[in-house]
Amino acid sequence: MSQPNLLFLMTDGQRADTVGPGTLCQMPNLNQLATTGAHFDRCYAPNPICSPTRASLMTGLLPHSHGMVDCTHTVEPYRAKLKDGLPFWSQTLQAAGYHTGYFGKWHIERSQRLENFGFDTYEVESYHKLQGLVERDDQMRVRGMVQQKGYRDFLLYGVVDGPVEATLEHQLYSDGIRFLERAAQEPDRAWALFLSSEAPHDPWVVPRTYYERYNPSTIPRPRSFDDDLADRPGIYRRLQRVWHQLEWPQFAQATACYYALCSLLDDQIGRILAALQELGQAENTIVVFTSDHGDYMGAHRLMLKGVPAFEEAYRVPLILNGPGVPAGRRVEEIISLVDLAPTLIELSTGGDFPCHGRSLLPLLQPRVSEWRSEAFAEFHGQRFFYTQRVLWQDNYKYVFNGFDEDELYQLDVDPHEMHNLARDPAHRPVLEEMAGRMWEITRQTGDFNMYQAQYGMFRFAPVGPEWPVS
Numbered sequence: 001m002s003q004p005n006l007l008f009l010m011t012d013g014q015r016a017d018t019v020g021p022g023t024l025c026q027m028p029n030l031n032q033l034a035t036t037g038a039h040f041d042r043c044y045a046p047n048p049i050c051s052p053t054r055a056s057l058m059t060g061l062l063p064h065s066h067g068m069v070d071c072t073h074t075v076e077p078y079r080a081k082l083k084d085g086l087p088f089w090s091q092t093l094q095a096a097g098y099h100t101g102y103f104g105k106w107h108i109e110r111s112q113r114l115e116n117f118g119f120d121t122y123e124v125e126s127y128h129k130l131q132g133l134v135e136r137d138d139q140m141r142v143r144g145m146v147q148q149k150g151y152r153d154f155l156l157y158g159v160v161d162g163p164v165e166a167t168l169e170h171q172l173y174s175d176g177i178r179f180l181e182r183a184a185q186e187p188d189r190a191w192a193l194f195l196s197s198e199a200p201h202d203p204w205v206v207p208r209t210y211y212e213r214y215n216p217s218t219i220p221r222p223r224s225f226d227d228d229l230a231d232r233p234g235i236y237r238r239l240q241r242v243w244h245q246l247e248w249p250q251f252a253q254a255t256a257c258y259y260a261l262c263s264l265l266d267d268q269i270g271r272i273l274a275a276l277q278e279l280g281q282a283e284n285t286i287v288v289f290t291s292d293h294g295d296y297m298g299a300h301r302l303m304l305k306g307v308p309a310f311e312e313a314y315r316v317p318l319i320l321n322g323p324g325v326p327a328g329r330r331v332e333e334i335i336s337l338v339d340l341a342p343t344l345i346e347l348s349t350g351g352d353f354p355c356h357g358r359s360l361l362p363l364l365q366p367r368v369s370e371w372r373s374e375a376f377a378e379f380h381g382q383r384f385f386y387t388q389r390v391l392w393q394d395n396y397k398y399v400f401n402g403f404d405e406d407e408l409y410q411l412d413v414d415p416h417e418m419h420n421l422a423r424d425p426a427h428r429p430v431l432e433e434m435a436g437r438m439w440e441i442t443r444q445t446g447d448f449n450m451y452q453a454q455y456g457m458f459r460f461a462p463v464g465p466e467w468p469v470s
Contacts, residue, residue, distance in 0.1 A: 003096065003190040004323045004348055005183075005285040007276065010057075010194070011265055012050060012105060012201040013305070014291035016043065016315040018262050025259045026213060029270035030289060030319065037287070037321025038329040038364055044336050044375040044392060045293045048305045048313040049382055050201075051080065053292040053337060054108045058088045058117070060341030060355025062378055064447045069380035072110050082109040089341045089353055091118030093192045096349045099183055103127070103175045104196035119194075123175060127168055127198060141208060142257075144250055146242065156303070157204040157257040159211045164264060167207065169199050173268035177275045184279045192348075195272070199265055202295075202304060204257035211260045216252035222299040224310075224416040225251075229300060231420045233404035235386070236308045240301050251298040258297060286322035286347055290337065299416070307379060307386050309399045309407065310417050314377060314390065323347070324364070331363045334392050336375040356445055376441050389450070391438050398434035400461060408434070422462075432463045439465040 018025040020039060046056045051071045052063040063069045070080035094100050099121075102114055106124040114122040140158040147153050164170050176195045183191040225248070229236045243251075269289070276282045296302035296312045305313040316337065324347050338357035345353040346361055362371055379388035387402030397417075399407035408422040408431050421427040442450040443465065451465040 003098070005190050005281060006093070006098075006192040006344065006348055007272070007285050007287045008192070008194040008344075009269060009272075009287070009289045010104075010196045011262075011291040012196075012198050013293060013295050014200055014262060014265075014317060015294035015297065015312055016041075016317045018259070019289075019317040019319070024214075024219065026263045027266040029266045029273060030317075033269075033273070033287060033289060033321050034319045036327045037319055038325050038331060040318040040320075040331045040335055040360075040363075042332060042334045042375075042392075043290070043316055043318035044314050044334070044377060045316050046336055046338050046375075046377045048293045048309070048377070048379060050105075050107050050292050052378075052380070054106075055082055057290075057292070057337050057340060058090065058108060059086050060089070060338050060353060060357040061086070062338065062356050062376070062445050062447070063380060064378060064449065065356065065445060068109065069378075070382050072107055074383060077110070087353070087355075088117045089345055090192065090194070092345055092351070092353060093348060094118040094120065096351075097189065098348075099186065099189055099191040100193075101179045101183075101191070102194045102196070103179070104172050104194075105198045106196070121179065127172060127196075140205070142211070142253060144246075144254055144257075146245065148242070155203040155205075157202070157254045158206075159208050159257065160205060161208055164207055164209070164267070167264065169197050169265055169268050172197055173272050176272050180272070180275055180279055180281065184281060190348075197265055197268075200258055200261035200295075204254060204261055206257050206260040206264065210264050211257060213263060214256040214259050216249065216256045219252045219255050221248055221251075222297070222416070224300045224418055225298055227300045227416075227418055231405075231423070232308075232407065233401050235404065236300070236302075239306065239308065243301060243303055248298075251303075254303070255297055258295065284323060286320070286325070286344070288321075288340070288344070289317065289319040290340070291316045292337075306382065307388065309377075309379070309388060309390050311397075311411070311415075320360075320364075324361075326364055329364060331360075333363055333368065333371050334373040334375050334394070335360060335363070336377075374437075376438075378447075389438050389442070391434050391441070393434060393437065396430055396434060398431065398438065400435065400438055406431070406435075406462065428462075432467070435462040436467040439463075439467060 045053045047053045055066045055068040067083040100119045101121040102119045142159040144156040299312045342353040343360040374393045377390040389400040391398045395412040397409045406422045409417045
């Protein structure tokens with residue numbers, strides 16, 4: 001078989017630091033996959049919520065360009081609607097003769113008609129469930145709720161009895177294994193399978209046997225847990241107050257449930273990797289593992305994700321393994337999930353996929369050259385219409401906040417983002433340079449809503465869109 005197969009494994013809301021050296025999260029199968037493949041340390045999501053990032057992942061485009069700027073089910077179509085006729089890398093593989101399959105959470109557009117996006121076989125509706133506000137009748141041994149006047153109770157985490165076989169995650173990977181078994185009956189045809197789990201998205205409700213793998217009393221507080229966010233946007237502090245009723249023991253229990261869900265997924269990943277081996281497909285299969293965004297999980301005394309633009313929400317795990325991927329490669333350069341689309345097409349077909357992303361293959365060569373270590377993200381507000389752009393360059397991170405003061409962090413000396421340097425006169429040249437690069441990216445990618453905003457009421461960035469960039 002000349003073309004390699006593709007197994008794409010995606011989770012929802014899994015932080016980068018759940019995989020790799022030093023993590024408290026027990027992920028032996030993924031850690032082994034990283035050891036025998038390439039592990040990207042600084043991969044960033046182009047948006048901190050599900051649908052925009054997922055659409056970017058499939059198209060290689062930033063959210064303003066594909067149109068899905070909020071979660072599909074939350075707003076009117078005028079606010080977030082996938083534009084017609086956009087190329088998906090799955091369509092490219094299908095056109096190249098691949099048997100394509102998708103199982104699990106879709107959450108990219110509203111029709112859920114995946115035959116229009118390059119998938120021959122799919123099942124998504126049985127994996128769809130609402131989150132957070134769902135009333136559950138489970139007899140929970142541990143339960144964490146948030147109660148606020150005038151709001152429905154919010155379920156954050158819980159522990160239930162029952163076997164792993166009863167979980168959606170086990171069902172998802174069982175469906176994936178059955179797809180592989182059918183595909184193995186056509187040895188002369190390459191296949192591409194996408195498995196998308198809803199876990200470890202909140203609420204973190206997990207079987208007791210997995211929760212018992214962790215001891216909440218041994219989970220350390222994040223270094224930023226006591227951050228008062230005094231020099232950050234006011235909305236950050238307002239969101240922080242949502243969680244003030246929780247003390248660290250409740251945060252630790254939530255983290256234990258979160259880690260437990262990650263471990264449950266790792267076991268399922270182990271199942272499908274074993275099936276791949278048993279079917280004789282492992283040597284010719286590219287395996288990708290990533291997530292659509294992260295979770296604060298107590299960092300800055302926050303939970304979930306959203307407008308605070310901290311690393312815990314944006315930095316995601318990325319592992320590549322298989323043909324064309326060197327074993328034991330650890331990549332430290334900054335990359336984005338939009339880079340996956342051209343990478344997968346080049347690895348699988350040798351062709352190009354024009355988009356906003358860059359193929360990652362140069363980073364898999366013995367010597368890396370001509371790679372600009374940067375990533376760019378957009379946040380369009382999620383119901384409340386905040387406007388935000390985020391730029392990572394080498395050790396600096398700039399956050400343009402269209403609703404409050406900007407942020408600038410030097411991540412090599414301040415990895416927990418405790419010190420906002422945006423008002424520091426000594427860092428003014430860096431601030432202006434990064435703001436100038438932001439404008440350059442918005443112009444290059446056609447984000448005219450940003451770069452044409454030169455009217456008097458919009459002139460509050462450090463420099464304007466005409467600022468030269470060296």
